[in-house]
Amino acid sequence: MNTSAAQLRIALAPQLAPTLPTLPALYAVVDQLAQDAFDTHPDIACPTGCNTCCHQASMPAVTGTEFALLYTWMQSEWTLAQWRTLASDLETLYRAHKTRLWAMHAQLNQAFDPPSLARLIRDIQPLEGTPCVLLQGDGRCGVYPVRPSKCRAHGGFAFDMNGQRHPQACRSEVERWHSSDADLLTLPLWNPFEQRLQRHLRFESDTVTSILPLWLWAHRTGDGWGERALLAPDFNTLERSF
Numbered sequence: 006m007n008t009s010a011a012q013l014r015i016a017l018a019p020q021l022a023p024t025l026p027t028l029p030a031l032y033a034v035v036d037q038l039a040q041d042a043f044d045t046h047p048d049i050a051c052p053t054g055c056n057t058c059c060h061q062a063s064m065p066a067v068t069g070t071e072f073a074l075l076y077t078w079m080q081s082e083w084t085l086a087q088w089r090t091l092a093s094d095l096e097t098l099y100r101a102h103k104t105r106l107w108a109m110h111a112q113l114n115q116a117f118d119p120p121s122l123a124r125l126i127r128d129i130q131p132l133e134g135t136p137c138v139l140l141q142g143d144g145r146c147g148v149y150p151v152r153p154s155k156c157r158a159h160g161g162f163a164f165d166m167n168g169q170r171h172p173q174a175c176r177s178e179v180e181r182w183h184s185s186d187a188d189l190l191t192l193p194l195w196n197p198f199e200q201r202l203q204r205h206l207r208f209e210s211d212t213v214t215s216i217l218p219l220w221l222w223a224h225r226t227g228d229g230w231g232e233r234a235l236l237a238p239d240f241n242t243l244e245r246s247f
């Protein structure tokens with residue numbers, strides 16, 4: 006492991022992020038930087054095989070372009086049994102937490118500031134312990150090769166909110182950060198990658214960000230699943246219809 010090369014990549018990442026031409030290119034860089042962060046901080050790195058973040062109110066926010074990549078991959082790779090389990094799990098989640106899920110959707114599509122972040126955290130808290138609907142029975146991510154950017158960055162990045170850096174990690178990782186001597190400035194910064202995702206790496210008709218369960222819910226049909234990914238589902242009508 007060459008930690009000085011890793012730290013150099015981390016230091017240069019904010020300049021690199023705005024130049025990334027495609028979503029797969031961004032994913033490759035985010036994967037490398039997360040690995041660089043773990044190599045630099047082996048005492049804090051997420052243990053191999055850990056899926057804690059997929060269990061802790063895990064509702065990754067994704068753009069339509071990210072969802073299209075993920076859904077298209079699922080259509081070619083998933084078995085009928087996986088789709089059936091997903092339909093059942095999604096139905097259970099939606100019926101139990103419909104209001105909360107739509108509140109999170111609304112928060113994601115308005116200006117992001119400390120009060121709205123606080124509301125988002127408040128909305129997520131009652132979902133504590135609710136697993137991601139894409140987590141499989143064997144504990145693995147069901148879409149690992151095409152998992153969203155938030156999942157790739159989790160544990161290895163920090164985000165800046167009003168000039169203060171915070172670890173982008175599950176609660177136990179955050180506690181480990183705060184009880185260690187590690188400097189958050191040595192973690193790659195997520196903000197430039199979020200800006201790239203939101204402003205440039207979208208198709209023209211891709212205008213909405215939502216949480217993964219609602220993207221999937223928008224692709225349910227009467228007897229199964231939509232044939233292709235929609236970049237701009239009518240979320241307003243969907244919210245009113247169930």
Ligand code: SF4
Pocket residue numbers: 058059063064065137138139140141145146147148149152153156
């Ligand atoms: S998409 Fe995969 S990695 Fe992300 S929260 Fe769900 S199961 Fe975990």
